[in-house]
Amino acid sequence: MKLAIKRKQLNEQVSEFTTNRLSVYLRCLNALGAAGVRTVSSQTLAQQFHLNAAQIRKDLAYFGEFGVRGVGYYVNGLKRHLRQILGLERKLKVAILGAGNLGLALADYPGFRQEGFQIVALFDTVTAKVGQQSRAGVPIFDIKDLRRIAAREKIGIAVIAVPVESAQHVVNQVVAAGIKAILNFSPGTLRAPEGVKLKSVDLTVSLESLSFYLAREEE
Amino acid sequence: MKLAIKRKQLNEQVSEFTTNRLSVYLRCLNALGAAGVRTVSSQTLAQQFHLNAAQIRKDLAYFGEFGVRGVGYYVNGLKRHLRQILGLERKLKVAILGAGNLGLALADYPGFRQEGFQIVALFDTVTAKVGQQSRAGVPIFDIKDLRRIAAREKIGIAVIAVPVESAQHVVNQVVAAGIKAILNFSPGTLRAPEGVKLKSVDLTVSLESLSFYLAREEE
DNA sequence: TTTTGTGAACTAGTTCACAGCT
DNA sequence: AGCTGTGAACTAGTTCACAAAA
Numbered sequence: 001m002k003l004a005i006k007r008k009q010l011n012e013q014v015s016e017f018t019t020n021r022l023s024v025y026l027r028c029l030n031a032l033g034a035a036g037v038r039t040v041s042s043q044t045l046a047q048q049f050h051l052n053a054a055q056i057r058k059d060l061a062y063f064g065e066f067g068v069r070g071v072g073y074y075v076n077g078l079k080r081h082l083r084q085i086l087g088l089e090r091k092l093k094v095a096i097l098g099a100g101n102l103g104l105a106l107a108d109y110p111g112f113r114q115e116g117f118q119i120v121a122l123f124d125t126v127t128a129k130v131g132q133q134s135r136a137g138v139p140i141f142d143i144k145d146l147r148r149i150a151a152r153e154k155i156g157i158a159v160i161a162v163p164v165e166s167a168q169h170v171v172n173q174v175v176a177a178g179i180k181a182i183l184n185f186s187p188g189t190l191r192a193p194e195g196v197k198l199k200s201v202d203l204t205v206s207l208e209s210l211s212f213y214l215a216r217e218e219e
Numbered sequence: 220m221k222l223a224i225k226r227k228q229l230n231e232q233v234s235e236f237t238t239n240r241l242s243v244y245l246r247c248l249n250a251l252g253a254a255g256v257r258t259v260s261s262q263t264l265a266q267q268f269h270l271n272a273a274q275i276r277k278d279l280a281y282f283g284e285f286g287v288r289g290v291g292y293y294v295n296g297l298k299r300h301l302r303q304i305l306g307l308e309r310k311l312k313v314a315i316l317g318a319g320n321l322g323l324a325l326a327d328y329p330g331f332r333q334e335g336f337q338i339v340a341l342f343d344t345v346t347a348k349v350g351q352q353s354r355a356g357v358p359i360f361d362i363k364d365l366r367r368i369a370a371r372e373k374i375g376i377a378v379i380a381v382p383v384e385s386a387q388h389v390v391n392q393v394v395a396a397g398i399k400a401i402l403n404f405s406p407g408t409l410r411a412p413e414g415v416k417l418k419s420v421d422l423t424v425s426l427e428s429l430s431f432y433l434a435r436e437e438e
Numbered sequence: 439t440t441t442t443g444t445g446a447a448c449t450a451g452t453t454c455a456c457a458g459c460t
Numbered sequence: 461a462g463c464t465g466t467g468a469a470c471t472a473g474t475t476c477a478c479a480a481a482a
Contacts, residue, residue: 017473019431023424027407041441049408054444054475061443069442069481086427087434094426101354105324110382111406111423117430135320157429163329180436181429187330188246189268197432199425204330206418207313208242208305209235210376210400211336213416215306216233217399236451260463273453273466280465288459288464 018059019086024049025056026082026115033075041072088116095155095179097170098162099124099132099140102185106161108136120153125166143173150177160184171198237278238305243268244275245301245334252294260291307335314374314398316389317381318343318351318359321404325380327355339372344385362392369396379403390417 028048032040042060046053060066060073063085067073083089094112096103099122106112107119122140124130130142141149149155158174160167160182167186174182175196184190184200192198247267251259261279265272279285279292282304286292302308313331315322318341325331326338341359343349349361360368368374377393379386379401386405393401394415403409403419411417 019428020424023427067442070440087430092430101324101327105320108320117426156433181433183425201420201425205239205242206402206420207336209238211306211311212238214375214400286464289462
């Protein structure tokens with residue numbers, strides 16, 4: 001069974017653990033490619049991050065037979081495949097909701113631009129901010145114009161960087177604007193309807209998990 | 220078996236899934252407490268986030284018998300227990316490495332202060348920044364002074380907000396300064412020795428996972 | 439010989455279901 | 461009657477181990 005992208009079963013759900021690892025592999029391949037490496041084995045890749053080689057082979061084999069037995073994976077070929085699987089060949093446009101400290105920092109975060117994301121707009125309710133722009137030049141719009149600008153710019157992803165109080169309300173507006181993927185940085189649980197993917201990064205939870213670790217160690 | 224904090228087996232490792240949920244429970248209890256609610260059942264808690272009630276009971280029961288059969292959990296009592304388990308009763312001091320956009324935004328992030336963390340210092344190598352401070356007043360020090368200040372201030376957690384290139388080097392300095400818990404925002408894999416807890420938040424991976432979702436939906 | 443792709447075995451995490459308190 | 465705490469059943473995720481291909 002050889003296909004550009006195989007899907008073992010159309011309805012089978014790929015685990016988020018797997019897709020997150022694909023991103024990590026891609027980054028590693030970019031580094032290897034830049035260093036002039038042509039082929040890489042699952043074994044070698046596994047050593048880089050503390051991962052099992054079978055894990056990597058399974059993750060990749062899920063989407064197709066990208067490897068060559070006895071050789072490994074061609075770095076450039078696999079890079080292309082991963083880009084395609086992750087939907088990175090088209091430049092995805094991103095809007096950031098909330099032009100506070102965090103929103104502005106995220107708007108200019110170089111890591112986002114790197115792999116083909118394009119931060120096209122910031123949105124805020126504070127009228128003094130509207131019309132301004134981030135240091136790197138991302139314009140700030142009134143959140144009232146979200147729907148119009150999202151449609152015009154074909155925004156694919158919204159990043160939520162507003163205070164907890166307004167987070168759910170902003171998510172509702174994002175959903176109403178037809179955006180189907182949301183990265184949330186506000187703490188607490190948010191609701192999004194079926195068909196909209198909501199991924200949360202909870203900074204407080206992360207810190208508290210470290211606090212827990214320290215508390216245990218000290219016993 | 221009733222103990223303030225029971226540990227089923229001393230050497231048993233608590234899953235990170237569990238500890239992350241404890242943070243989420245705590246936040247929910249804070250809200251309930253503020254709303255004047257006295258007791259809450261696992262069932263009610265489970266409805267808030269889309270979680271199973273047995274999951275919540277297991278998570279809590281792992282650390283002690285905090286509930287009352289027929290009643291549920293006393294909000295204030297459970298709050299205290301969770302704070303103790305997560306090590307939040309003492310104010311943990313945090314240093315942020317890298318006074319760029321992201322570092323400065325994190326330094327002033329209100330969510331960190333909320334649950335008792337104290338951001339006491341920013342560190343950078345750029346001499347022009349040293350001596351300045353963040354908008355909220357967190358002072359910026361030279362990274363050369365990390366070891367001295369970490370010891371003096373008893374810094375418990377380091378947050379890495381420097382570019383990828385210097386991330387591993389900065390982690391090494393943090394480890395050398397005797398800090399045992401690190402929250403890393405730089406992309407890529409970092410190494411920390413045994414006994415140092417390294418937790419990474421990878422913004423690029425998060426965005427790419429959304430991109431993957433969008434790519435699948437469109438098929 | 440080397441290294442993939444993958445079924446089988448294993449390990450970890452979640453949910454069920456119910457005995458046992460209050 | 462109501463709700464916890466928990467063994468048992470189940471589900472998901474990882475690792476092993478080996479046949480098959482280059």
